[in-house]
Amino acid sequence: GQQLNQSPQSMFIQEGEDVSMNCTSSSIFNTWLWYKQEPGEGPVLLIALYKAGELTSNGRLTAQFGITRKDSFLNISASIPSDVGIYFCAGLIAGGTSYGKLTFGQGTILTVHP
Amino acid sequence: DVKVTQSSRYLVKRTGEKVFLECVQDMDHENMFWYRQDPGLGLRLIYFSYDVKMKEKGDIPEGYSVSREKKERFSLILESASTNQTSMYLCASRTGANTGELFFGEGSRLTVL
Numbered sequence: 001g002q003q004l005n006q007s008p009q010s011m012f013i014q015e016g017e018d019v020s021m022n023c024t025s026s027s028i029f030n031t032w033l034w035y036k037q038e039p040g041e042g043p044v045l046l047i048a049l050y051k052a053g054e055l056t057s058n059g060r061l062t063a064q065f066g067i068t069r070k071d072s073f074l075n076i077s078a079s080i081p082s083d084v085g086i087y088f089c090a091g092l093i094a095g096g097t098s099y100g101k102l103t104f105g106q107g108t109i110l111t112v113h114p
Numbered sequence: 115d116v117k118v119t120q121s122s123r124y125l126v127k128r129t130g131e132k133v134f135l136e137c138v139q140d141m142d143h144e145n146m147f148w149y150r151q152d153p154g155l156g157l158r159l160i161y162f163s164y165d166v167k168m169k170e171k172g173d174i175p176e177g178y179s180v181s182r183e184k185k186e187r188f189s190l191i192l193e194s195a196s197t198n199q200t201s202m203y204l205c206a207s208r209t210g211a212n213t214g215e216l217f218f219g220e221g222s223r224l225t226v227l
Binding site for chain 2: 100
């Protein structure tokens with residue numbers, strides 16, 4: 001099946017620093033999404049991107065849908081301790097034989113030191 | 115709020131045992147999913163169901179089966195558990211086929227000895 005390559009695998013940062021992570025694929029997706037999983041919980045959707053080139057913000061989070069539709073990045077500005085968790089990118093192909101199948105990246109583990 | 119509830123947070127089973135993981139959602143969602151989460155591998159799709167009694171294999175269906183007799187309930191079955199099935203299992207649901215927003219349960223951590 002399709003694969004998403006997410007990097008970095010882990011990050012250890014100081015509170016207040018900015019964070020950047022990205023996701024690339026050999027396949028084209030209709031939609032890119034970013035999820036966050038906090039310890040002991042299931043992933044929760046942060047941002048969804050629907051058009052190539054789209055840049056979307058959600059508070060301190062900014063994500064972009066790459067022009068080629070094969071990549072996306074997520075930035076977190078001025079990190080705080082509650083940003084700790086695992087961040088997953090995901091790509092969606094709508095319709096066709098894949099029936100709206102979502103493919104996830106390997107995840108980026110974020111640790112924020114106070 | 116959408117609620118996806120997984121029946122067991124932690125299970126310990128022995129090799130060869132039959133294991134049932136239950137998932138219930140309360141928002142009348144059509145699609146339901148079972149994922150497996152392993153460090154460094156992300157979330158891998160085991161099976162999904164787009165309607166009652168319908169199921170489709172995901173990327174890693176071997177060793178698993180599923181059942182969806184009612185719209186709100188999706189069960190994952192390990193007919194004969196093996197140690198390589200020790201993992202975190204996540205159930206999710208969504209409203210329809212072409213939306214990327216999945217609602218996840220809290221996960222079931224299975225250990226097979």
